[in-house]
Amino acid sequence: MTLNKQIPHDKALDSSLAFIKEGYLFIKNRVDHFQSDLFVARFFGKQVICMSGKDAAMVFYDTEKFQRRGSVPKWIQKSFLGVKSVQLLDGKTHLDRKKNLLSIITPSDEKQIGEMVMQHWQALVSEDKQNIVLFEEAKILLCRVACEWAGVPMKESEVKGRAEDFISIIDSFGAIGPRNWKGRKARQRVENWLSAMIEDIRSSRVTVREDSPLYRIITTKNINGQSFSNKTAAVHLISILKSIVAISIFVTFAALALHKNPDCIPKLKTKDPLFLDWFTQEVRRFYPFAPLTGAKAKKDFTWNNYHFKEGMLVLLDLYGTNQDERIWKNPDQFIPERFKDWEANLFDFIPQGGGELATGHRCPGEGITVEVIKASVDFLVNCVEYDVPKQDLSYSLARMPLIPKSGFVISDVKNKYIVH
Numbered sequence: 001m002t003l004n005k006q007i008p009h010d011k012a013l014d015s016s017l018a019f020i021k022e023g024y025l026f027i028k029n030r031v032d033h034f035q036s037d038l039f040v041a042r043f044f045g046k047q048v049i050c051m052s053g054k055d056a057a058m059v060f061y062d063t064e065k066f067q068r069r070g071s072v073p074k075w076i077q078k079s080f081l082g083v084k085s086v087q088l089l090d091g092k093t094h095l096d097r098k099k100n101l102l103s104i105i106t107p108s109d110e111k112q113i114g115e116m117v118m119q120h121w122q123a124l125v126s127e128d129k130q131n132i133v134l135f136e137e138a139k140i141l142l143c144r145v146a147c148e149w150a151g152v153p154m155k156e157s158e159v160k161g162r163a164e165d166f167i168s169i170i171d172s173f174g175a176i177g178p179r180n181w182k183g184r185k186a187r188q189r190v191e192n193w194l195s196a197m198i199e200d201i202r203s204s205r206v207t208v209r210e211d212s213p214l215y216r217i218i219t220t221k222n223i224n225g226q227s228f229s230n231k232t233a234a235v236h237l238i239s240i241l242k243s244i245v246a247i248s249i250f251v252t253f254a255a256l257a258l259h260k261n262p263d264c265i266p267k268l269k270t271k272d273p274l275f276l277d278w279f280t281q282e283v284r285r286f287y288p289f290a291p292l293t294g295a296k297a298k299k300d301f302t303w304n305n306y307h308f309k310e311g312m313l314v315l316l317d318l319y320g321t322n323q324d325e326r327i328w329k330n331p332d333q334f335i336p337e338r339f340k341d342w343e344a345n346l347f348d349f350i351p352q353g354g355g356e357l358a359t360g361h362r363c364p365g366e367g368i369t370v371e372v373i374k375a376s377v378d379f380l381v382n383c384v385e386y387d388v389p390k391q392d393l394s395y396s397l398a399r400m401p402l403i404p405k406s407g408f409v410i411s412d413v414k415n416k417y418i419v420h
Contacts, residue, residue: 007306008034010041019043020176023398024291027052028320038304049308050292052317053324057347059303060316061355061362066295068361092223097236100220101364102357104213105240109149113244114371116145121379125415132386134255135407138248139163142372146244150237151212153197165190166245169238173290173401187238194234202230213240243365246289249401250369251376252408253287254280258380259388259408261334268381278336280373284351286334288319289401293353293361318350386410 010030012018019026027050030039037053051060060066120141143163147154154162165186172183198218200206208215218233228236257279258265267275297312308314323331327348328338347354352363363369380386391406 008036008039010039014045015041016043021398023400024288024319025397027292027317031320038306049312049314051314052320054327054348057316057321057350057354060295061360065298065301067298068295098358104216105364105368110367110371113145113149113368114375116149117372117375118379120145122383125384125413131409131411132413133407133409135248135252135403138251139167139245142245142248146241150241151208151214153206163245166242169242170246170401190238191231191234194237195230198230198233244368247369247372249289249403250283250373252404254283254373254377255380255408256393256404257283257334264336265381268377275336276374278339279377280370281339282334282336283373285322285349287402288351291319291400292317321350383416384413385416386413
């Protein structure tokens with residue numbers, strides 16, 4: 001225990017309220033203050049270890065040292081993540097589920113979803129529009145695309161309501177009180193809807209394509225050779241659909257990045273795939289989705305002069321690592337070209353988790369996120385013309401997840417391919 005005396009301690013009796021108040025900046029503020037990548041705090045009466053930086057990410061994503069079981073409070077499981085979500089699995093069960101997910105979300109599926117997004121954006125503005133709230137349109141569009149790609153039967157009259165439920169689930173992340181309660185109710189509705197649908201498919205009352213992701217999920221066997229229950233299959237399906245709808249947040253921030261950095265637009269008009277990729281990655285680095293992620297020490301070990309005890313809860317700073325000036329020069333500036341020389345390190349750029357995709361806890365939907373942002377940016381730059389009226393484009397790093405207050409309104413939207 002002598003080693004632990006060298007590690008800074010947040011002096012607050014409990015840091016829970018400070019985290020709610022500071023949001024994405026909670027760990028980063030203290031890392032900067034203590035000049036240490038590691039410090040101790042208390043959350044809801046329990047001691048927690050907070051870490052930031054590339055080296056911290058390397059040890060955090062070591063599956064020999066950390067596990068996810070027991071690291072997420074029930075109030076988050078019942079709203080944002082879902083009980084028995086893949087994010088909460090460990091060991092062989094996690095590897096088996098990850099393998100299954102990656103067989104469903106292949107590179108060709110990622111490309112297909114990107115192409116579908118472009119087609120749906122073009123259909124949306126087949127005629128000129130006066131005003132569009134981009135976030136509102138994006139969540140509905142992506143809900144439609146997600147269900148269409150996955151093979152989930154859904155009436156057009158249902159789309160808006162289902163999109164709202166998915167966004168309520170997403171919006172419950174990091175929230176307590178009304179937003180969390182709303183997310184719980186939305187999750188229950190979606191789980192009931194998909195569980196009943198899966199029961200109908202298994203009972204041959206409803207037919208779906210056998211090559212669809214939905215069919216593959218409900219016919220998958222677990223490592224014990226058993227089929228998932230209707231509810232568990234629904235939870236796994238929700239994790240995919242929800243992740244696609246959540247990209248509406250990144251799409252909105254991509255539009256904001258175009259507005260704030262107009263010098264990028266001529267480069268994007270050249271349709272240079274490299275610059276489009278750099279721009280997309282910079283959107284993901286600069287505008288965060290999750291502030292942090294958690295795990296529990298799997299065993300006793302020592303790292304960075306601190307003795308981690310088995311069962312300790314550890315929080316890794318995703319936002320602060322993506323803003324670390326030791327990794328990213330001028331991190332508070334939007335510079336797509338910074339990715340020109342990036343070596344694709346698995347631990348210094350972690351907007352959707354770190355480590356190996358197949359064996360670690362990096363999000364399996366990361367490739368879909370990239371393709372959807374690319375398609376949406378290409379659409380905004382090369383397919384339409386629009387104005388950005390005066391509005392409140394501010395966003396608070398205390399709110400999780402992040403979103404511009406106005407939802408990013410564009411007006412006088414004209415399709416470039418329509419002759420006026």
